[in-house]
Amino acid sequence: MRDRGSTWLAELQDVSFRYGTRQILDGVTLRFQRGRVTAIMGPSGTGKTTLLRLIGGQIHADRGRVQVAGRDVARLSRAQLFELRKRMGMLFQSGALFTGLSVYDNVAFPLREHTALPEAMIRDLVLMKLQAVGLRGARHLMPNQLSGGMARRVALARAIALDPMMIMYDEPFTGLDPITLGVIMKLIRKLNDTLGLTSIVVSHDVQEVTAIADYVYLLSGGRVVGEGRPAELLGSSSGWVRQFMHGLPDGPVPFHYPAPDYGADLLDGARESA
Amino acid sequence: MMSSLQRLGRMTLRFFARLGRGNLFMLRVLAGMPSVLPRFRLLVAQVYHVGFLSLPIIVVASLNVGMVLGLQMYNTLVDFDAESALGPVVALSLVRELGPVVAALLFAGRAGSALTAEIGLMKATEQLSGMEMMAVDPVRRIVAPRLLAGIFALPLLAILFSAVGIGGGYFVGVGLLGVDEGAFWSQMQDKVDWREDVLNGIIKSAVFGVVVTWIAVFEGYEAEPTAEGVSQATTRSVVFSSLAVLGLDFVLTAFMFGEP
Amino acid sequence: MNKTAVIEVLVGLFVAVGVAALFILAFKVSNLRSVGDGEGYVLYARFDNVGGLKVMSPVRAGGVLVGRVVSIDYDQETYEAQVTMRIDAHYDRFPVDTTASIFTAGLLGEQYVSLEPGAEEDYLADGDEIQLTQSALILEQVVGKFFYGQMTQ
Numbered sequence: 066m067r068d069r070g071s072t073w074l075a076e077l078q079d080v081s082f083r084y085g086t087r088q089i090l091d092g093v094t095l096r097f098q099r100g101r102v103t104a105i106m107g108p109s110g111t112g113k114t115t116l117l118r119l120i121g122g123q124i125h126a127d128r129g130r131v132q133v134a135g136r137d138v139a140r141l142s143r144a145q146l147f148e149l150r151k152r153m154g155m156l157f158q159s160g161a162l163f164t165g166l167s168v169y170d171n172v173a174f175p176l177r178e179h180t181a182l183p184e185a186m187i188r189d190l191v192l193m194k195l196q197a198v199g200l201r202g203a204r205h206l207m208p209n210q211l212s213g214g215m216a217r218r219v220a221l222a223r224a225i226a227l228d229p230m231m232i233m234y235d236e237p238f239t240g241l242d243p244i245t246l247g248v249i250m251k252l253i254r255k256l257n258d259t260l261g262l263t264s265i266v267v268s269h270d271v272q273e274v275t276a277i278a279d280y281v282y283l284l285s286g287g288r289v290v291g292e293g294r295p296a297e298l299l300g301s302s303s304g305w306v307r308q309f310m311h312g313l314p315d316g317p318v319p320f321h322y323p324a325p326d327y328g329a330d331l332l333d334g335a336r337e338s339a
Numbered sequence: 340m341m342s343s344l345q346r347l348g349r350m351t352l353r354f355f356a357r358l359g360r361g362n363l364f365m366l367r368v369l370a371g372m373p374s375v376l377p378r379f380r381l382l383v384a385q386v387y388h389v390g391f392l393s394l395p396i397i398v399v400a401s402l403n404v405g406m407v408l409g410l411q412m413y414n415t416l417v418d419f420d421a422e423s424a425l426g427p428v429v430a431l432s433l434v435r436e437l438g439p440v441v442a443a444l445l446f447a448g449r450a451g452s453a454l455t456a457e458i459g460l461m462k463a464t465e466q467l468s469g470m471e472m473m474a475v476d477p478v479r480r481i482v483a484p485r486l487l488a489g490i491f492a493l494p495l496l497a498i499l500f501s502a503v504g505i506g507g508g509y510f511v512g513v514g515l516l517g518v519d520e521g522a523f524w525s526q527m528q529d530k531v532d533w534r535e536d537v538l539n540g541i542i543k544s545a546v547f548g549v550v551v552t553w554i555a556v557f558e559g560y561e562a563e564p565t566a567e568g569v570s571q572a573t574t575r576s577v578v579f580s581s582l583a584v585l586g587l588d589f590v591l592t593a594f595m596f597g598e599p
Numbered sequence: 600m601n602k603t604a605v606i607e608v609l610v611g612l613f614v615a616v617g618v619a620a621l622f623i624l625a626f627k628v629s630n631l632r633s634v635g636d637g638e639g640y641v642l643y644a645r646f647d648n649v650g651g652l653k654v655m656s657p658v659r660a661g662g663v664l665v666g667r668v669v670s671i672d673y674d675q676e677t678y679e680a681q682v683t684m685r686i687d688a689h690y691d692r693f694p695v696d697t698t699a700s701i702f703t704a705g706l707l708g709e710q711y712v713s714l715e716p717g718a719e720e721d722y723l724a725d726g727d728e729i730q731l732t733q734s735a736l737i738l739e740q741v742v743g744k745f746f747y748g749q750m751t752q
Contacts, residue, residue: 390610501624502623528630
């Protein structure tokens with residue numbers, strides 16, 4: 066199933082999604098260009114991870130259309146969806162390595178599941194992928210012997226094991242020390258450019274994203290509130306975009322959680338205890 | 340404020356919803372079974388985890404149960420000068436009831452809880468979700484081999500429980516208390532029927548194997564993906580499967596050994 | 600040996616131990632090797648009262664287990680209990696005037712059918728009925744008769 070040569074590898078058109086009574090996405094339209102690193106940013110809890118799960122077909126939109134490689138994800142049969150997923154990689158925040166398998170077996174897992182390659186060839190491929198993330202020497206370790214950054218790199222090697230067309234990163238910069246952070250940033254950019262991937266990065270780390278992304282969407286309250294190249298967004302005149310991009314404590318997003326008037330609240334307390 | 344009637348109704352609904360989900364889940368697992376069989380290695384690894392690793396507790400427990408049974412029954416039988424009936428009494432208790440039931444309860448505690456915790460943790464750490472994104476169905480790859488291994492392992496453990504328990508009874512009765520060895524074995528062979536007693540006991544343990552493993556994998560798969568959720572699921576798994584074993588045991592016993 | 604190989608050996612061991620235990624249950628603990636099902640031949644006998652006789656109760660001749668009770672029915676024509684027995688194939692020489700009695704093994708033991716061969720030249724074959732029978736001794740009746748001095752038979 067070769068996709069049409071459109072500029073956009075994945076598209077979300079006017080997508081809404083609610084979880085229980087909570088409206089998580091409300092009419093979101095996003096497009097992801099081939100060969101580029103596109104970032105989705107926004108405060109915690111604005112449905113960024115939900116977007117990735119929609120693209121991966123794990124959940125379906127209540128309204129709107131999710132297209133990947135020219136196909137409507139919600140309309141695919143299970144077998145077709147699995148076929149499509151073999152061409153997508155996803156990097157979970159925790160790494161999601163299989164705790165019972167060694168680093169080597171983790172990276173070999175998708176190859177063993179989806180190909181009938183002889184073990185010798187699988188070995189070559191696994192070592193190649195591990196070399197790309199710099200962990201060829203760690204192949205005998207078990208996941209519980211890895212640091213958080215190493216686990217994420219192994220997961221990255223596993224995500225590219227089947228040479229996917231796109232790769233999705235869920236909060237790849239969270240909880241890393243500065244050195245590992247630099248390594249991961251470099252890897253995302255390098256893999257994107259050398260393997261000809263299309264990358265989608267979900268994150269709330271402004272500095273890292275502006276350093277590596279080609280295009281950025283800003284999400285808040287389930288809506289797209291800003292989009293553009295990182296430089297454009299940094300210089301944006303919109304109050305909300307400025308507040309988020311520069312990390313200002315107060316602005317359109319108030320510092321205080323909605324509450325009754327401070328003075329009245331205090332007086333209320335005094336009256337109640339009286 | 341919710342009235343207790345409303346709460347009862349809600350609990351009943353939730354119970355049936357859970358039962359329904361459990362059955363649908365079982366159907367999905369059964370549909371995934373054929374894809375396990377060619378991958379024999381996966382099955383062997385799971386039989387190791389649920390079967391071989393349960394051996395120590397099964398052997399120790401059955402030896403103790405057999406020895407206690409030998410001692411207690413001897414004390415009762417000797418009053419009627421019927422200590423030669425020790426063999427059949429010990430063997431029948433073990434083969435019909437204690438073997439299948441106690442082995443299943445220990446299995447629920449040892450292997451069932453481990454299965455629930457393992458699958459629950461895999462869910463909590465996004466391993467199942469990650470597997471799905473790698474286009475691998477976790478129900479087939481993770482759940483189906485575990486269920487099959489449990490169904491296969493428990494009957495073997497129950498048979499072993501009965502055999503070792505009878506050995507324990509023999510040790511106490513013949514070795515320590517001086518029951519005649521010939522009478523012990525010959526009376527046993529005379530009274531214990533292969534099909535009526537032994538085969539029915541094995542059928543019982545096979546049923547228990549299905550139920551205990553089913554509950555274990557289902558609770559793990561349905562667990563709230565947090566540390567607390569997994570621990571609750573593990574507790575529920577052991578409690579529910581133990582209750583299910585005891586309840587089913589009564590039904591199966593009435594069905595198998597009741598008057599024809 | 601690598602880890603998978605070790606696991607495979609241990610699982611093999613586990614299965615072997617389980618199967619060995621099954622053999623113990625089959626041949627040492629239960630009676631798989633004696634009177635099997637399906638083989639052998641069927642004899643019938645009618646009793647006034649079968650007492651505590653049950654399906655699967657033993658049939659003995661000279662104290663030796665030769666068969667088992669297959670079914671017990673109540674015949675509404677003759678008001679008698681009809682007992683069907685399956686006799687092991689190689690015990691095929693019971694004379695036609697063999698007596699079938701229901702005895703109790705010991706005071707509290709189980710009840711069984713005892714066959715006492717007669718003197719005829721012809722032997723019972725599959726589907727034949729044993730004509731001479733003696734019913735179970737019911738303890739209450741024996742005690743009752745004893746007390747009221749009615750032991751006239």
